[in-house]
Amino acid sequence: MTTAASVQSRAPRMRADALRNRERIIAAAREMFVEHGAQVPLDEIARRAAVGNATVYRHFADRDVLMRQVVVSVLDRVTDLAERAVAAADTAGGDPSAELRRFVHAAADERIGALCPLLTAGFDKDHPDLIAVRLRLEAVLDALLERARTAGRLRADIGVGDLMIALSQLTRPLPGTACSGIDRYVHRHLQLFLDGLMSPAGSVLPGTAATLEDLRQRA
Amino acid sequence: MTTAASVQSRAPRMRADALRNRERIIAAAREMFVEHGAQVPLDEIARRAAVGNATVYRHFADRDVLMRQVVVSVLDRVTDLAERAVAAADTAGGDPSAELRRFVHAAADERIGALCPLLTAGFDKDHPDLIAVRLRLEAVLDALLERARTAGRLRADIGVGDLMIALSQLTRPLPGTACSGIDRYVHRHLQLFLDGLMSPAGSVLPGTAATLEDLRQRA
């Protein structure tokens, strides 16, 4: 079950068209954030969603709320991907480290890198919705890493946060770009990074393994 | 000799105070871009430089020109670092791959990641100043990579652009952050990425090696 669903279930009920509008706005916002950066005018998002601008405000009190919902939405989907990766790893004959690699590339395709620019000033990183999805994601990723470690394919000195931060950064879009340019290379660099993650360790890492909690504190 | 020097020498001469102001503005702009992103108000930059706002416009016709000069300034310093790394590698007993690692971490400390957000729409990536510094950087980095490859420590399937893109992305600051948060982990992730760069290759890379020319086309 996705976190987004639980969010929606909070309000008593919603008219079908209102619900449809809400989804369209989030989808449009994600696309616009990906393509034009975090400060795209809300009117543009409204136009892309084929909705009046005031409708955006009816659903999301201000820009920060909208950004948070987009983040939650993407993290939900990424968490789903991670869950599927764990399940596949647990299947008879599953290869945890191959599943980890697959997950990383799939998360990149979900534009997880586009979330970075949203974690800007004024973004409440301690909002319950965020905490919830973060915990879910951390738990399942921990499981995935643990599988790979147990299989002896993953170095021991890295944590969930290391993976997520680097994954996010390496796939971060350039502002004002439709991502077409960078996409050509993103998967190369992810592959290189993944190679670095594999054991035996190629070097001693400075610092300590990051958790998602550290990721929270970054901004 | 740095590219910036040649840029300044173009105009016949500059009064001492004007030159001082120019440098202060570029320094302030770099700091503000690093800390608050590409769209900090120019008035804030002026205040940080302890200069009237119009003075910024006297030196830099508009925001794009200022951004370009900051980019050139940083790339100049990074190129200098790379030159030193090559020189050290060529010293008797020099270790090319160790010098490459050192260079990567040093470039991170020069805030090269802060340049990414500047490569935004309206940024003229074909400006002569940029082409010049890019060529210089590419040449010296090529030399550095070649040394490491010859020493048998670097995979053969990566190019200068792969290194620079990943380095830039992994060190990119979060908007609205004084970089303190991410800095704790940046060097870990660089280390992991560097491990992935080392031979023998851990996996087959998709796509082809990137050049700095590709980096130009990204935006």
Add this chain to the structure above:
Amino acid sequence: MTTAASVQSRAPRMRADALRNRERIIAAAREMFVEHGAQVPLDEIARRAAVGNATVYRHFADRDVLMRQVVVSVLDRVTDLAERAVAAADTAGGDPSAELRRFVHAAADERIGALCPLLTAGFDKDHPDLIAVRLRLEAVLDALLERARTAGRLRADIGVGDLMIALSQLTRPLPGTACSGIDRYVHRHLQLFLDGLMSPAGSVLPGTAATLEDLRQRA
């Protein structure tokens, strides 16, 4: 029917209050342009129209668009005056040259002279709306002059453009003036000019008769 009406009908529909604001802004702009010249701050126009400054930009993308609409609006009214003059001249017992004189003085009262300063750099004189109203005006003025010529009261060597240019110039307001000063004499000078237009010709004119097309090319 006026050209302005056709312009408005282009957009599907407009809310009543928006339409009211639009008219108020044009009216305020005309007054401000007349009284304070072409470069009055748009904020002043907004204040005069009792409207927020951004509302001006909602209706008119930039200063040039607003100026054009004001020009069209005034030319529309002047064209209406000319049509009435032709109709009166065609009435039984109508005196074409007297109607011409009346038209000239009436056009002056419509502040047609205030349009001159608006035909400044950046003003698109080939905009469809302008072409349309110019053609309408030229046609009806041609008819009026032809009536007067046929009645033997108008010299043969002058064209529509001669009349409109001189009329505009002679009634042009001084910047920073509420027109009160010049108004005392404008009608005297128009009368003198009209006397010069009457036949028999008092002198040989240099150049050739101007058309409104020439007037367009002036700027």
Add this chain to the structure above:
Amino acid sequence: MTTAASVQSRAPRMRADALRNRERIIAAAREMFVEHGAQVPLDEIARRAAVGNATVYRHFADRDVLMRQVVVSVLDRVTDLAERAVAAADTAGGDPSAELRRFVHAAADERIGALCPLLTAGFDKDHPDLIAVRLRLEAVLDALLERARTAGRLRADIGVGDLMIALSQLTRPLPGTACSGIDRYVHRHLQLFLDGLMSPAGSVLPGTAATLEDLRQRA
């Protein structure tokens, strides 16, 4: 003797280069005002005069002073023209009305129309220099008109101000234009206006004859 000379003689003495700069600035200012209107940036005038911007301020305390000096300079030259016209009319066989016509066209070529936009808000029309040149001009023009009246060629109901106002207005340049466009027709319209000035009167004029004093009050 010109008024400008008397103005300069007020200050004790001037270095030769300073005097040359002063003249260059006035000449440049006149050209720029004619071509680009009254609000051309002073820096542009300085550049055209090949002089530093601060030098403009050394010679002319502020924009208004510079504008006044330009006005005085042009009126001086126009007055000289009028004096020559009177002299020619007084010559044996001189034709006062032909000289009047010649004077009007010559004054137009001196760009007298460009003065209108300078008579803007903040312009001190009662400055001694202006009063002086105005009196001189009025006296000599009065003489010229009187000659023409006596010769029976000029209507009796017009004054000096009527002539100067209409002359100025009809030759007024459009802002943002190099005057090339309007120049083609200016002399036609002056000719028409002059025809209207000739006797016998073609109509009864409203109002009363204008003096240059009225012209002063216009702005």
Add this chain to the structure above:
DNA sequence: GATGAATGAGGCTTCATTCAT
């Protein structure tokens, strides 16, 4: 509930004027 319109605060840029060399 949805919408188009209105608003005011704020950023960019220009320019008259003053200062320092």
Add this chain to the structure above:
DNA sequence: GATGAATGAAGCCTCATTCAT
């Protein structure tokens, strides 16, 4: 005396947000 540079006060325009239909 002449100059290039510095300055701050507006003006234009955008955009997040609120209001009226």
